[in-house]
Amino acid sequence: MIQRFLPGLIVLVTGVVILTVLIPMGIADPGFKQPNSLAPDDFPRYMACVVIALGGAMLVMDWRQPEYAPRAPGPFDVRRAFPFAVALVGTVLAIPLIGIEASAFMFTVGMLVLVSDLGWRGALAVGVGFVVLIHVLFIRMAGIPIPSTPDILF
Amino acid sequence: MDIWSNVASMLLDWQVIAFLPLGVLMGAIIGAIPGLTITMSISVLLPFTLFLDPLPGLVLIFGISKGGLYGGSISAILLNVPGTPAAACTMLDGHPLARKGRAGEALDAALWASFIGDMISVLALILLAGALAQLGLQFGPVELFALIVFSLTIIAAISNAGLLRGMVGGTLGLLAGTVGLDLAYGSERFTFGSPNLYDGIAFMPLLVGLFALPDILLYYFGPREIHRSETDNQTDASRRLSLSNFRMILPTILKGSGIGVILGAIPGIGATASTFVSYAEAKRSAPDRAEFGEGALSGVAAAESANSGTGASTLIPLLALGIPGDIVGAMLLGAFYFHGLAPGPLLFTNNMDFIYALYITLLISSCIVLVVGMYGTQYIRRIVDIPRDILFPIVLMLTVLGSFAISNSIFDVWIMLIAGIVGIGFRALRISEAAFLIGFVLSPLLENNMQRVLIISRGDMWAFFDSWMAIFFYAATAIAILMRIFMPVFESRKARLAHSGVR
DSSP, X not given: OHHHHHXXXXXXXXXXXXXXXXXXXXXXXXXXXXXTSOOTTHHHHHHHHHHHHHHHXXXXXXXXXXXXXXXXXXXXXXXXXXXXXXXXXXXXXXXHHHHHHHHHHHHHHHHHHHHXXXXXXXXXXXXXXXXXHIIIIIIIISOOOOOOHHHHHO | OHHHHHHHHHHTOHXXXXXXXXXXXXXXHHHHXXXXXXXXXXXXXXXXXXXXXXXXXXXXXXXXXXXHHHHHHHHHHHHSSOSSGGGHHHHHHHHHHHHTTOHHHHHHHHHHHHHHHHHHHHHHHHHHHHHHHHHHTTOOHHHHHHHHHHHHHHHHHHSTTOHHHHHHHHHHHHHHTTOEEOTTTOOEESOTTOGGGTTOSOHHHHHHHHHTHHHHHHHHHSOOOOOOOSGGGOOOOOOOOOHHHXXXXXXXXXXXXXXXXXHHHSTTTHHHHHHHHHXXXXXXXXXXXXXXXXXXXXXXXXXXHHHHHHHHHTHHHHHHHSOOOSHHHHHHHHHHHHTTOOOSHHHHHHOHHHHHHHHHHHHHHHHHHHHHHHHHHHHHHHHTTOOHHHHHHHHHHHHHHHHHHHHTOHHHHHHHHHHHHHHHXXXXXXXXXXXXXXXXXXXXXXXXXXXXXXXHTTTOGXXXXXXXXXXXXXXHHHHHHHHHHHHHHHHHHHHHHHHHHHO
């Protein structure tokens, strides 16, 4: 029953938090205001009021039309989700230290070995091919300014 | 004469020549792979195009979009899995045809419908965008404000999430667009002291996070899916479309293309809705309407012509007025800004050579879709069955690489990851991500024009209604909202009456 009202409630609370906490704390006062113009916090405040009104309207609509209840985005398996999240965050943090090629290689091969049916050899082949593609296409040809493993190591 | 030599030099650039076919081919492959959407692939690849010159970068994106519109039909016909949401209608008749051993005919019907629909769409863009831009030159801040309100409301009203959730998405997008330095005073807004946010939330990481990440994160957060090959029941695709059957479906293709062009030019409607309208019309009027649902070539032709008919016509409001009509339009608007080009009436005054070059590449890419479809489909069908276990780690690394590369900052990667989590939240609460993105893109424009109207009119609120054009947009906005609210009521009442009549 409560789940039905969750989206409206979340939107309403979001609007209230923006209006009462984020706008007063997050918008610097310029110290003066030109007449007949919008102050820095005016537009966000109007929008926050609209969000609150829409949240209220959603509560009413969700009460009258239960088919709009929230849905679970999908099944959740903590044994898969946690190692994946750690691996992803670790890879992102490793990029400035060991470069994109080494980080991408470790992540790709790790995911392919642990999650797919490719096996070690297939995973290594895909990983090497992908890293070569990144290096040639994106770093050498397109000149994307990202930490590159050969530049860091040699 | 000078303008045409500029156009020729732009078109003869090796990057344009290379990326035109590459984009279409990539789009056709990506569109054909179930689980990889066009929006996902464009959002992953868009950051890399920013390192190219404007025309090659945009050509690559347009190619992916066009190839993807056709590619979606390959898996819909052969595998009974729509590669894109817009290909769902193609599947209704395409797969029954394939099961009857007429896959080749269905693929040909889809290909010719895509080609003709796309050509008509590009011609409509060429004929209408310039004229609309001329009209747009007369727009002042009042009209622009009303136009943005109209566009945002239409996008919210037509979104699958429903009017209210569409409006919530749009308003949250407008709020997210205020992060950074204030336009008039230079005050910090929601930056909390972080210099990374002075220019606002970076568009590309937000885009990648919202549209590419949720599918991948949800895949790894859930239990493992056992991959089943979809290509086991492949059917013979060697039989071609006969001339008499082509003549039979041609009127349906032309009608579907017209529907796609008209609906595609209205912000918010897009390809999926157009295909359903065209399919319903063909079901009523096509010569083989009795076979609909069991394998009618006109069904495939109607869906695909409308699908591709929206391709270039969605660019009409984007190029002429700077208003994105759909998610791809919003992505392109970001790409235009990044390249120092502002879509809108002034683009037609200051960068006419660029516009001509863009038109020509769009026409050429339509022909490339035809070539790829005629000679590449047999190869594409062999690679559409790549398991997500192999695909997703690679796509994920590309999203990280793209987000990092924009400003060489790990901060943008965190923005992308947070946006991915927000995207999952939006899906759970059924809030429209498309409306959010378009609100985010249009936020500075809306606030700036609101500010200008207030300053010029010295705070008089009636100034917002001081133009017939603005009143027209407000009236259209009100009608769109009222229709969205009352149409379901009328339809359910009509269904109830019909039901009681039957009893």
